[in-house]
Amino acid sequence: MNILVINCGSSSLKFQLIDSGTEKWIAKGLCERIGIEGSRITYTPAEGEKEETVTPMPDHTEAIRLVLEALTNEKTGVVKSLSEINAVGHRIVHGGEKFASSTVIDDEVMKAIEACNDLAPLHNPANLIGIRSCRELMDQTPMVAVFDTAFHQTMPAKAYMYGLPYEYYEKYKVRKYGFHGTSHSYVSKRAAEFLGEKYEDMKIIVCHLGNGASVSAVQNGKCIDTSMGLTPLEGLIMGTRSGDIDPAIMEFLAHKEGLGIDEVMNILNKKSGVYGLSGNVSSDFRDLEKAAGEGNEKAKLTLDAFDYRVAKYIGAYVAAMNGVDAICFTAGVGENGSTTRERVCAYLGYLGIELDKEANAKRGEDVVISTQDSKTKVLVIPTNEELAIARETSALLKA
Ligand code: AMP
Numbered sequence: 458m459n460i461l462v463i464n465c466g467s468s469s470l471k472f473q474l475i476d477s478g479t480e481k482w483i484a485k486g487l488c489e490r491i492g493i494e495g496s497r498i499t500y501t502p503a504e505g506e507k508e509e510t511v512t513p514m515p516d517h518t519e520a521i522r523l524v525l526e527a528l529t530n531e532k533t534g535v536v537k538s539l540s541e542i543n544a545v546g547h548r549i550v551h552g553g554e555k556f557a558s559s560t561v562i563d564d565e566v567m568k569a570i571e572a573c574n575d576l577a578p579l580h581n582p583a584n585l586i587g588i589r590s591c592r593e594l595m596d597q598t599p600m601v602a603v604f605d606t607a608f609h610q611t612m613p614a615k616a617y618m619y620g621l622p623y624e625y626y627e628k629y630k631v632r633k634y635g636f637h638g639t640s641h642s643y644v645s646k647r648a649a650e651f652l653g654e655k656y657e658d659m660k661i662i663v664c665h666l667g668n669g670a671s672v673s674a675v676q677n678g679k680c681i682d683t684s685m686g687l688t689p690l691e692g693l694i695m696g697t698r699s700g701d702i703d704p705a706i707m708e709f710l711a712h713k714e715g716l717g718i719d720e721v722m723n724i725l726n727k728k729s730g731v732y733g734l735s736g737n738v739s740s741d742f743r744d745l746e747k748a749a750g751e752g753n754e755k756a757k758l759t760l761d762a763f764d765y766r767v768a769k770y771i772g773a774y775v776a777a778m779n780g781v782d783a784i785c786f787t788a789g790v791g792e793n794g795s796t797t798r799e800r801v802c803a804y805l806g807y808l809g810i811e812l813d814k815e816a817n818a819k820r821g822e823d824v825v826i827s828t829q830d831s832k833t834k835v836l837v838i839p840t841n842e843e844l845a846i847a848r849e850t851s852a853l854l855k856a
Contacts, residue, residue, distance in 0.1 A: 458476070458477040458478065458543045458544060458851050458854070459474055459475070459476055459477075459483065459536065459541055459542050459543050459544075460474070460475050460476075460477050460542075460543065460544050460545070460546055460846075460847040460850050460851060461473075461474050461475075461524075461528075461542050461544070461545045461546070462474075462475060462545075462546045462547075462548070462843045462846045462847055462850075463521075463545060463546070463547050463548070463587050463591065464547075464548040464842075464843075465517060465547070465548075465583050465584050465586060465587025466580070466583050467579060467580075467582075467583045468489070468490055468491045468492055468493055469487065469488060469489050469490075469491060470487070470488040470491060470517060470520050470521070470524070470587065471485075471486075471487050472485060472486055472487070472488075472524050473485040473843040473847075474528060474535060474536070474542070475843060475844060475847040477847055477848070477850075477851035480844055480847075480848075481503065482503055482843070482844075483502070483503050483535045483536075484500065484501065484502045484503060484527075484528055484535045485500075485501055485843075486498060486499050486500040486501055486524065486527065487499050488514060488520040488523065488524065490514070491514045491516065491517055491519075491520045492514070492515060492516060495511065496511070496512065496513060496514035496520075497509055497510060497511045497512065498510050498512065498514070498520070498523050498524070498527065500524075500527040500533070502533060502534075502535050503535070505533055508533065510523075516586075516590075517583075517586045517587055517590045518589075518590040518593055518594070520590075521587070521590045521591055521594055522594060525539060525542075525594060525595070528542070539594075539595055539598070542595065542598060543598070543599075543854075544598060544599045544600065544601065544850050544851070544854050545591050545595065545598055545599075545600040545601070545850075546600075546601050546603055546846040546847055546849065546850035547562070547584060547587055547588050547591070547600060547601065547602050547603065547846075548584070548603055548605065548639070548842070548846055549570055549581065549584045549602045549603065549604045549605070550577045550580035550581055550584060550604075550605045550606070550636065551573045551576045551577035551580065551581050551604070551605070551606055551634065552570070552573060552602075552604030552605075552606045552607050552610075553572070553573040553576055553606070553630060553634070554610070554630060554632075555569050555572070555573065556569070556602070556604045556606070556607050556610075557607055557610035557611070558607050558610075559601055559602060559603045559604065559607065559849040559850070559853055560601065560602055560853070561599060561600070561601055561853055561854070562588060562600040562601060562602050566602060567585065567588065567589075570584070570585055570588075570602065571585060575629075576630070576634070576687065576688075577688070588600060588602070599854055601849060601850040601853050601854065603639060603845075603846045603849045603850070604638065605636045605637060605638050605639060606634045606635060606636060606638055607638050608635075608638030608639065608641055608642040608673075608680050609633075609634060609635030609636075609638050609641075609673070609680045609683050610680075611679040611680050611681070612633065612635070612680060612681055612682055612683070613681065616633065616681060616682040616777075617632045617633040617634070618632055618633075619631065619632065619633065619686075619687075631687055632687065633683070633685075633686045633687065633691070634685075634686065634687060635671065635673065635680070635683035635684075635685050635686070636669070636671060636683075636685045636689045637665045637669065637671050637673075637685070637788075638680070639842045639845045639846060639849075640663075640665050640787060640788065640840040640842050640845070641663045641665060641671075641673040641675065641680060641683070642680075642845065643840060643841060643842065643844070643845040644663045644665070644785050644787045644838045644840055645661045645663050645673075645675040645678075645785065646678075647823065647838050648661055648663075648783050648785045648836050648838055649661070649783075651823050651825075651836065651838070652783060652825070652834060652836075654782070656678045657677050657678045658677065659675075659676075659677070659678075659782045659783065660674075660675075660676050660677075660778040660780055660781045660782050660783075661674075661675040661676075661781070661782065661783045661784075661785065662674055662675070662771055662774050662775070662778075662781050662783075662784045662785070663675060663785045663787065664767055664770075664771070664784065664785065664786050664787070664791055664801070665787050665788045665791060665840065666693075666767065666786065666787070666788050666789070666790040666791035666794070666797065667696075667788030667789040667790060667791070668695065668696035668697075668740065668789065669689055669695055669696065669698070670692070670693040670694075670695045670696075670700075670767075670788070670790070671683055671684045671685045671689075671692055671693060672684045672692065672693065672767065672770040672771065672774065673774075674774035674777050674778055676778045681777060681778065682773075682774060682777050684700075684770050690725060690726060692770070693763070693766050693767060693770065694730055694731060694734065694759075694762055694763050694766050695730045695731070696730050696731060696732060696740035696741075697726065697727050697728060697729060697730045697731075697732045697733070697740050698725065698726055698729060698730045699725045699729035699730060699733070700730070700766065701766075702725070707721050707725075710724070731745060731759045731760075731763055734755070734758070734759045734762060735748070735753075735755045735756050735758075735759040736755045738753060738755065738756050738759070742760075742789075742790045742794055742797065745759055745760055746760070746794075746796060760797070760800070761800075763797070764797060764800040764801050764804070765804070767801045768801050768804035768805065771784060771801070771804075771805065772804075775808065781808065781833055782833065782834065783833065783834040783835070783836060784805075784810075784833060784834070784835045784836070785835075785836045785837070785838050786798050786826075786835070786836070786837050786838075787837070787838050787839065787840040788840055791837065792820075792821075792837055792839050792840075793820065795817050795818055798812075798817060798826065798835075798837070799812060799817060802827075802835060805833070808832060808833040809831060809832025809833060810827055810831050810832070810833050810835055811827060811828040811830060811831045812826055812827060812828070812831075812835065813825075813826055813827060813828045817837075819837070821839060822837075822839070823836070823837070823838050823839065824836065824837050
C-alpha cells in the first residue's frame with residue numbers, strides 16, 4: 458500500500474509517500490510559505506535528486522495539488538497516477554477526549570476534529586484545511602486521522618486533572634492532554650522490541666527532546682503521564698517555550714511590562730525556553746553547546762537548567778511507576794545530543810545507570826547506550842512519526 462502522510466501547519470505542509478509493505482519512504486518534501494509571498498516546494502524522490510521550486514501557493518489546496526503533481530510527474534515522479542496512492546494519513550494535533558485512537562475520516566470525524574479547534578487554535582484548523590484540500594483533489598482515496606494526543610488518553614484522572622475548579626473541566630474540558638503521542642508510542646514500542654522484552658510488561662520513560670520537548674511514562678504499554686498539558690506549553694524548557702512556570706508570573710509580567718494576555722502568551726511560546734533564557738543566543742542546541750564551550754555563562758546556565766528539568770521529570774515518572782526498566786531518548790536533541798544525554802544521565806546514578814561512552818557516540822540507529830551492568834537500560838531510538846502514521850493508516854484500512 459502506498460500511503461501519503463500529510464502534516465499540515467498554518468503556512469507549511471510536510472509530506473512523505475511511504476510503502477507500507479517495505480516501510481520505506483518513496484518520496485518526501487515540504488511546502489513552505491503557503492499563502493505568503495515567496496512560497497516554495499522541495500521534493501525528494503528516494504532514488505533521485507532533491508529539487509526546490511519557487512512557485513505561488515495561495516492556499517493549501519494549491520500546495521497539495523503541487524505535491525500530487527510532483528509525485529506523478531512524468532520525469533521525476535514516483536507513481537504513474539493518483540490511483541497508486543492508496544490512502545492518506547493526516548497528522549492531527551488535538552483530538553481532545555473524543556479520540557483515543559486513530560480513525561478513518563468521514564464527515565462526522567471532521568466535525569469532531571473541528572470541535573477540538575478551541576484546544577489547539579493554531580494547529581487543528583490548519584490540519585482540517587489539509588484534509589479538505591486532499592478530499593477535494595482525491596475524493597475516492599480513504600483518509601485516516603492520527604492524533605498527537607491519542608496515545609496519552611490512557612492517563613488516569615489523577616494525572617490529567619489540574620488543581621482548578623472542577624467546573625472548568627466540565628464546561629471546557631480543561632485538563633492535561635499531552636502531545637508528541639505518535640512519537641512516544643512509536644519509540645516506547647520500538648524500545649521493547651529492540652530489547653526483546655514484552656511491551657506490556659515494561660516501565661518505560663520516553664524523552665522526546667526536540668525543538669518542542671516532552672517526557673512520558675509508559676507502563677504496561679499504556680501512557681500513564683506526560684509532561685505537556687492542555688497545550689504544548691507545559692513541562693520541559695523547550696526551544697522557545699517556557700515549560701513549567703509559576704502561573705502568577707503571567708500577571709506579574711503583564712503589570713510590570715504593561716502587556717496584554719496575548720503578548721504574555723507570545724513571550725511564553727515564542728521568546729522563552731532555551732532561546733530566552735540564554736539571552737537570545739539561539740533556540741538550537743548546537744549553537745548553545747558552541748556558545749557554552751566558548752565560555753558564554755548564560756548558555757551554560759541554559760543547558761544546565763534544561764538537563765535538570767529533564768532529570769526531574771524522569772525522577773517524577775520513576776516515582777509514578779514505582780520503577781523504570783528503560784529510558785529512551787529521541788528527536789533532534791535526544792538523538793544527536795550525546796552531551797545532553799550524558800549530562801541528564803549523570804543525575805540518574807540512583808537508578809544504577811552507567812553510560813557506555815562508545816555507544817553514546819553513535820548516530821542514526823537504535824542503540825542501547827548504557828553498559829551491560831547498568832541496572833536500568835538507556836536507549837537512543839530515532840523517532841519516525843511519518844512511519845508511525847503510515848502504520849496506523851494501513852492497519853485501520855486493512856481492518
Ligand atoms: P526536532 O524538533 O526534533 O527536529 O529537533 C530540532 C532540534 O534538534 C534543533 O533545534 C537542535 O537544537 C537539535 N539538534 C539537531 N542536531 C543536533 C546536534 N548534532 N547536537 C545537538 N542538538 C541537535
